[in-house]
Amino acid sequence: MIGMFNRAAQMMVVAALCTSANGAIAQTPTARIVSAANAFLATLDETQRKSVSFAFDDEQQRARWSNFPQGIFKRAGLNMGELSPTQRSAAMTLVSAALSKRGFEKVQQIVDADEVLKTTEGNGRLLFGKDLYYISILGTPSDKTPWMLQFGGHHLALNITIAGQRGILTPSLTGVQPALYTANGKTVRPLGQESDKALALLTSLDSTQRSQAILNYRVADLVLGPGQDGKTIQPEGLKASAMTEQQIAMLVDVIAEWSGIVHESAAAARMAEIKSGLGDTWFAWSGPTTATPGHNTTAYYRIQGPNLVIEYAPQQMGGDPSNHIHTIYRDPTNDYGRKLTGK
Amino acid sequence: MNAHRVDEYLQATTIQVAKDRVQAEIHLTPGIAIYPVVFAAIDTDRDGAISIAEERAYVERVLRDVSLKVDGRRLKLRLVSSEFATIEAMREGRGTIQLDVDAPVPRGGPERTLTFENHHLSKIGVYLVNGLVPTDPDIHYRLQHRNYEQSQYQLEYVQAGVATDLPLSPWWTGPIGLFTIAVLLASAGLIRSRRRHASVAT
Numbered sequence: 001m002i003g004m005f006n007r008a009a010q011m012m013v014v015a016a017l018c019t020s021a022n023g024a025i026a027q028t029p030t031a032r033i034v035s036a037a038n039a040f041l042a043t044l045d046e047t048q049r050k051s052v053s054f055a056f057d058d059e060q061q062r063a064r065w066s067n068f069p070q071g072i073f074k075r076a077g078l079n080m081g082e083l084s085p086t087q088r089s090a091a092m093t094l095v096s097a098a099l100s101k102r103g104f105e106k107v108q109q110i111v112d113a114d115e116v117l118k119t120t121e122g123n124g125r126l127l128f129g130k131d132l133y134y135i136s137i138l139g140t141p142s143d144k145t146p147w148m149l150q151f152g153g154h155h156l157a158l159n160i161t162i163a164g165q166r167g168i169l170t171p172s173l174t175g176v177q178p179a180l181y182t183a184n185g186k187t188v189r190p191l192g193q194e195s196d197k198a199l200a201l202l203t204s205l206d207s208t209q210r211s212q213a214i215l216n217y218r219v220a221d222l223v224l225g226p227g228q229d230g231k232t233i234q235p236e237g238l239k240a241s242a243m244t245e246q247q248i249a250m251l252v253d254v255i256a257e258w259s260g261i262v263h264e265s266a267a268a269a270r271m272a273e274i275k276s277g278l279g280d281t282w283f284a285w286s287g288p289t290t291a292t293p294g295h296n297t298t299a300y301y302r303i304q305g306p307n308l309v310i311e312y313a314p315q316q317m318g319g320d321p322s323n324h325i326h327t328i329y330r331d332p333t334n335d336y337g338r339k340l341t342g343k
Numbered sequence: 344m345n346a347h348r349v350d351e352y353l354q355a356t357t358i359q360v361a362k363d364r365v366q367a368e369i370h371l372t373p374g375i376a377i378y379p380v381v382f383a384a385i386d387t388d389r390d391g392a393i394s395i396a397e398e399r400a401y402v403e404r405v406l407r408d409v410s411l412k413v414d415g416r417r418l419k420l421r422l423v424s425s426e427f428a429t430i431e432a433m434r435e436g437r438g439t440i441q442l443d444v445d446a447p448v449p450r451g452g453p454e455r456t457l458t459f460e461n462h463h464l465s466k467i468g469v470y471l472v473n474g475l476v477p478t479d480p481d482i483h484y485r486l487q488h489r490n491y492e493q494s495q496y497q498l499e500y501v502q503a504g505v506a507t508d509l510p511l512s513p514w515w516t517g518p519i520g521l522f523t524i525a526v527l528l529a530s531a532g533l534i535r536s537r538r539r540h541a542s543v544a545t
Contacts, residue, residue: 072435217489220469221353227439231357233473234484317349317374 029097029263030143030165036097037141037149040090044078048087052078056139056147057343062336065150065157066226067175067326069114071127077150081131091135095151098160098167103261107156109190110174114154116181128154146341155326157226160262161337167266168340170331173226174258177315177324179296187294191325194257194312195296201250202285202301205238209247213238215286219300222313222328232332235304237284251283255303258310258329274308281305287314295322307333348374348436352381352464355471356409360457361479362502365411365418366445367459375436377467382433384464398427402442408463411446414455418446453505457498465494472496 027035041049054061054076066073080088096104111130118129132153139147146163155175161168176190189195205213215236223233240248255274260267274281287299296314298321303310309330314321333339353372358365373381385393385401402425411418423445428438461470470493474484481503488497 068437072432072437217491217493218469219493220351220471221348221355223355223471223473232476233357234476234487236487316351 028143028165029167029265030162033094033097033149033162033167033263034141034143036090036094037137040087040094040135041137041141043084043087043090048078048083051076052136054136054138056341058138061136061138061150062148062159063227063229065152065159065173067155067157067173069126069128069154070132075134075152077134077136079132079134079153094149095135095158098149098162098263099158100260100262100264100267103263103267106174106190106261107151107158109188110156110176111153112183112188113176113178113181113190117154117177146337146343148336158261159336161341163337163340165265166269166337166340167262168331168334168337169259169262169266169270170329171229171335172258172261172329173327174261174329175324175326179323179325180294189294189296191257191296191312191327194254194327195291195325197250197254197257198285198301198312199289199291199297199299201247201254201283202289204247204250205243209238209242210289212242213283213285214289215284217286219286219302219313220316222311222326223302224309224311224330225313225326225328229335230332232309233304235282235284237282237302237304239279240281240283240305241279243283248278251281251303252278255308255310258327261329274305277306277308281308292322296325298322307331348372350374350376350467351469352377352467353471354461354463354468356459356461356496357473357475358411358457358459358496358498359475360448360477360482360484360498360500362448362481362504364445364447365413365457366423366443367411367420369405369409369442369444369461371405371440371442371463372438373433373436373467375434378434378436380467381464382430393427393430398425401440405442405463406444409459409461412458413448414451416449418448420444420446451502451505453502455500455502457500459496459498461494468494470494474498 044052061076064076080091083091095107099107111133114128115130121128133156134152136150137147138150139145141147144164146161149160149162151158155177157173158169159172174191179191180187180189182188202213224231240251243251252275256271259270259274262270282304285299285301288297289299291297298314300313309328309332311328313326315324315326317324351374355370356367358367385397387397387400402422406420406422411420421444423443426441428440432438459472461472472489472493474487477484483501484498485501486499489495
């Protein structure tokens, strides 16, 4: 009976994937995500469906995300380790449908880094690895009414609100440890571009601009990390309106490392929104102004605009801060899609 | 490598300024290596648990170790709420003590200076302090200054709709005004009396 159920579920996933591939021209991204969500839900039994489903306005579940590993932070939903290969595949198909190609690759690299950590550091109550990433759905997948997809675990919290054709990725957390590792003979730096592009922007500034951008105090951690929903701090640093066109293009390129995680059409809409407030967007840097080539910077930086907060914060935590990064991506006007959904 | 703070006591404060009041949220997160130091400061009877009285005493200690001033005048902080993470969470470097405090701001001129200092357990403390964007459209931040550690913070802001820091009521209704009027009336009475005496003499 269970075998029949699994085969039926497998067929539904395959059918959904085929529909997605064949109907790519006709289907909107939201329709693809909804289709992938329904295909994933169809693979689950009743108990699992209850575990993965939450009300759209469940504030506790919305805010139940963290940079902490499982074991010292309790997540809800379904974790990958408790899913069958078919269910897990359907779950990842759903996540990939909601993200861009590069966004999904970044997510996989963050998860892979945690798998590396599992082999080197897992101990006691600190639990690491691919099995410990959770998926949850808030509301009912729909291309009309808003709903939310969450996917996260250690160093990852994606909160994706789907509201019609819009896909809102804020607030989301990306992080990584180790920030540099080798997989299949290749060097991987999941958040390498976030570091290199920002450092290149800083390096492009003249002395007057640098004196404004570089803060004269230490920033030891994220200011608006998990648990800090709804806050907007006073911006500081160098305003984009005081940058050259080339520097503004570099700033946009840094921002795209976060705004481009979500699928392409949502990312384009988001970037248009960010660009509309670009003149009032600030870039602030605290810490070393150089980095070891091929390694992440150990400096903190923040990009803040009318509808944007990005923070990049290397973590001391008794080790090499270039190898342990936390970042946060927010829209203070629209975290969890509140501006569009009213909830 | 660690997944949590180790040898630092992260103390992050956000400050919200309004015309008549300042609110501050203080988040205290001990790292795992220095947790025993923080716990010893809280668990003063050394019974391994944190009682309500010990929570209160620790909050009072924190509030003594921080200072909030506006225009040089130290404000008396009122505890609005406090929340202590479990001992287990704090031991693992993921537990936070959150204090919400506020203080009334005495009336003043349009240009004001707020200072916040935090010297709580300074040997192990690392500090963050930020002004939240004001919700009152009449408040505009001009400058923020911090020392390198962020244990000292200064915010210069402008408060619209305030013409002057002089008393708003007319000068003659105050003690000095009343005294002056009394003196003038008394003088006038004396002059009249002298004139009366003078006319009698002639």
